[in-house]
Amino acid sequence: MEEMRLVQWSGAETVAAAGRGRWTPPEQGTYKCNVDAAIFKEQNCFGAGMCIRDHSGNFIRAQTTWTYGNPQPHEAEAWRLKAAISWLRDLGFSSIAI
Numbered sequence: 001m002e003e004m005r006l007v008q009w010s011g012a013e014t015v016a017a018a019g020r021g022r023w024t025p026p027e028q029g030t031y032k033c034n035v036d037a038a039i040f041k042e043q044n045c046f047g048a049g050m051c052i053r054d055h056s057g058n059f060i061r062a063q064t065t066w067t068y069g070n071p072q073p074h075e076a077e078a079w080r081l082k083a084a085i086s087w088l089r090d091l092g093f094s095s096i097a098i
Contacts, residue, residue, distance in 0.1 A: 025053075025055045025057060026054075026055050028055045030054075030055060030095065030097065031054055031093065032053055032054075032096065033050055033052045033096055033097070033098050034053070035051075035080050035081065036080065037077050039076055044069065044070055045068050045069065046069060046079070047065060047067070048076075048080035049064045050065075050080075052088075061091070065087075067079075081098065084098055085098070
């Protein structure tokens with residue numbers, strides 16, 4: 001599959017998460033990883049975006065990932081959390097808010 005471009009995200013079905021609202025910072029000296037999922041039904045794939053920020057809201061690192069399939073929204077949300085946890089573990093984070 002060709003590499004997805006950011007403009008393709010505009011056509012994605014955003015998966016709504018309960019409690020979504022204004023960003024709140026983590027405790028001082030810690031980090032927070034925000035994650036989101038998107039489903040691309042026509043392309044038969046779905047993806048996740050992850051962004052790490054510090055307590056001041058400063059950008060630390062981000063990643064996007066995708067895989068084939070057309071899951072239900074709750075399945076895409078579960079997959080994105082698993083992907084985020086694996087990514088954070090690989091980066092060496094041991095204590096971070098998700």
